[in-house]
Amino acid sequence: MQKTIFEITKMDCPSEENLIRMNLDDISSIENLEFDIPNRKLTVFHQGEIEAIEKSIVDLNLGGRKISTQQTDQTVFKEHTHQKKLLWSVLAINFAFFLIEMTTGVISKSMGLVADSLDMLADSFVYGISLFAVGGTIYRKKRIAKWAGYFQIILAIIGFVEVLRRFFGVEKLPDFSTMIIVSILALMANGICLYLLQKSKNKEEAHMKASMIFTSNDVIINLGVIAAGLLVHWLESSTPDLVIGTIVFVLVVQGAFRILKVGK
Numbered sequence: 001m002q003k004t005i006f007e008i009t010k011m012d013c014p015s016e017e018n019l020i021r022m023n024l025d026d027i028s029s030i031e032n033l034e035f036d037i038p039n040r041k042l043t044v045f046h047q048g049e050i051e052a053i054e055k056s057i058v059d060l061n062l063g064g065r066k067i068s069t070q071q072t073d074q075t076v077f078k079e080h081t082h083q084k085k086l087l088w089s090v091l092a093i094n095f096a097f098f099l100i101e102m103t104t105g106v107i108s109k110s111m112g113l114v115a116d117s118l119d120m121l122a123d124s125f126v127y128g129i130s131l132f133a134v135g136g137t138i139y140r141k142k143r144i145a146k147w148a149g150y151f152q153i154i155l156a157i158i159g160f161v162e163v164l165r166r167f168f169g170v171e172k173l174p175d176f177s178t179m180i181i182v183s184i185l186a187l188m189a190n191g192i193c194l195y196l197l198q199k200s201k202n203k204e205e206a207h208m209k210a211s212m213i214f215t216s217n218d219v220i221i222n223l224g225v226i227a228a229g230l231l232v233h234w235l236e237s238s239t240p241d242l243v244i245g246t247i248v249f250v251l252v253v254q255g256a257f258r259i260l261k262v263g264k
Helices: 016-025 051-058 083-108 111-132 138-168 176-198 217-234 239-262
Strands: 002-007 030-036 041-047 064-071
Touching: 002 051, 016 030, 016 051, 016 083, 016 176, 016 239, 041 051, 051 064, 051 176, 051 217, 111 138, 111 176, 111 217, 138 239, 217 239
Parallel strands: none
Antiparallel strands: 002 041, 002 064, 030 041
16 A cells, blocks of 8 residues: 655645545545645555556646655545535535525625625535435546536626626616625635534544635635625725626636536
8 A cells, every 4th residue: 555645735625625536536546535625735545556646636737746655554444424414514505605695696786796606506516516426437427527517617607798798888886785794694604614524623534624615715705705895885886896706707617627627
């Protein structure tokens, strides 16, 4: 048995962890994966050569690089007994806030909230892929990943078109108070996800060690929408809302392309 440690600089949350797991799923020489998301490290326990594993990690464009490989005597790993329960919990929270932010975004005419809802939906897709494909074939997992990736891209394109329409047209100002209140609630939802995952931090199951669901991207997005809401009020302009919406749509498209890479 060999143990290879990778540094993955863009691995911010369990979403990236799930993408890595799916991309490595068809490599039979892998015995176990241990993720250290706070320190952006992945430890792979495997038999034989590391080249195929390293290529799969690098191809995801998450900033992965091999740090070291060494022999290990470890051959026993804990079962993933609590994975499904916690995945269902964080999926439910993310999908619920997708619905909340999409609805309030449309009602308040805020593209920032609409875009943030798609970011929540993107996370839901990744958790859903892991759950619904459990026990399924590699082909099934990759097919579901493709559907999710293309659907995200379509939604993001529709969002971009709407941003352009509002930018060149005359629209009522977004409701800044709704933008701020809903984004604060979204921050709280991310905190709940963090708490649920941290409840199992003393267990050895690798996926449940994930303690960074409250990711830098999620924080930036939520705070960005709050800031945009304040600027909409102070400047009496919808431009800040359109700018943050555009930025988040770009992030959603980037996430969609990562999922599509898994589906190849």
